[in-house]
Amino acid sequence: MTDATHSRNLLHQLQSTLTELGVRPGAILMVHSALGGTGLGATAVRDALLRVLGPDGTLVVPAFTPENSDTSREYRRSVEGMTERERAEHRASMLPFEQSATPCPAMGALAECVRSTPGAVRSAHPQTSFAALGPRALELLSGHDPYCHLGEDSPMARLYEADAQTLLLRVGFEVCSAFHLAEYRMTPRPPRRTYRCVVEEKGNWIEYEDLDLHDGDFGEIGGLLPRGLYEERAWAGRQAVLIDMRDAVDTASALMSRYRRA
Secondary structure, X not given: OOHHHHHHHHHHHHHHHHHHHOOOOOOEEEEEEOOOOOOOOHHHHHHXXXXXXXXXXXXXXXXXXXXXXXXXXXXXXXOOOOOHHHXXXXXXXXXXXXXXXXXXHHHOHHHHHHHHOOOXXXXXXXXXXXXXXXXXXXXXXXXXXXXXXXXXXXXXXXHHHOOOEEEEEOOOHHHOOHHHHHHXXXXXXXXXXXXXXXXXXXXXXXXXXXXXXXXXXXHHHHHHOOHHHEEEEEEOOEEEEEEEHHHHHHHHHHHHHHHOOO
């Protein structure tokens, strides 16, 4: 079998898998993905997703940018072992967030592909933006409060209200960003902390407070979800999971309220 034939078969299998999972034509679909090892390019996967969604559907991806923050895990890893002077030089050289141009490499090839597609819409948060293609993209992503990562004043809440679906394509619940909205709705709420990032030009740092978001137990939370709450199929050697965002957020919020308190 040639590489081209293999890729065509895999894309056909992807479209069949998405249909079997229950991706609805005309739906709003938030996708987290890992395409490494499939042999497929992000453009081909993007187009397959858009074909299943149809002209009335909207494809959404996280376009987060931890690279421009000195309060992120990525920053702490990047400066580990540096001297104080080296850290200062590194911080001074960090590129600012530009809504129309800053890439999102930490989110994977598909997210970067969607973000950079002509006509894509991107929300304005300098750390936790979203990118989308489709007729409802602007409606869902506009007005992202720069002081609210993923709570009630973010696109995540609008995706919830719009009855979006969440697709985990060859990734686990560890990266399910809908669980962050659950954190804003759990009881008691997590404490707040300070975040910093550079915007507009080098050296222009802003500081703000928001919830102290924590994804370290998202895999465990996902494992506690009732099995009937989501659909699961194999594709390209790993699992693909589809869950309604409302189910994910509501159930995770209740679980977190008990699990984290314990």
